[in-house]
Amino acid sequence: MEAQLRARFDAGMLAWLTPDPYGHGSAPIDRDEDRREATVSGVVIRYYVSRSVSTVTVVRLVFV
Structure with a gap:
C-alpha cells in the first residue's frame, strides 16, 4: 500500500471505525x-x- 493511501486509510480507521x-x-x-x-x-476490509x-x-x- 503506497504511503498516501496508507495515511488516508489510517486516518479513516481512527476517525470512523475506531469509535463505532x-x-x-x-x-x-x-x-x-x-x-463485518x-x-x-476506498479500501475494502473484512474484520472481526x-x-x-474493544478490539x-x-x-x-x-x-x-
Whole structure:
C-alpha cells in the first residue's frame, strides 16, 4: 500500500471505525454481527470485532 493511501486509510480507521465498528455503512457477514465488511478510504476490509476487549482485527484488505 503506497504511503498516501496508507495515511488516508489510517486516518479513516481512527476517525470512523475506531469509535463505532458496527456503524458507518459496515455490514455483518453471514448474520454474524461481530464479523463485518466495510470500505474505509476506498479500501475494502473484512474484520472481526471483540466486544469484551474493544478490539478490531482486520483480516483482509482489498485495494487497487
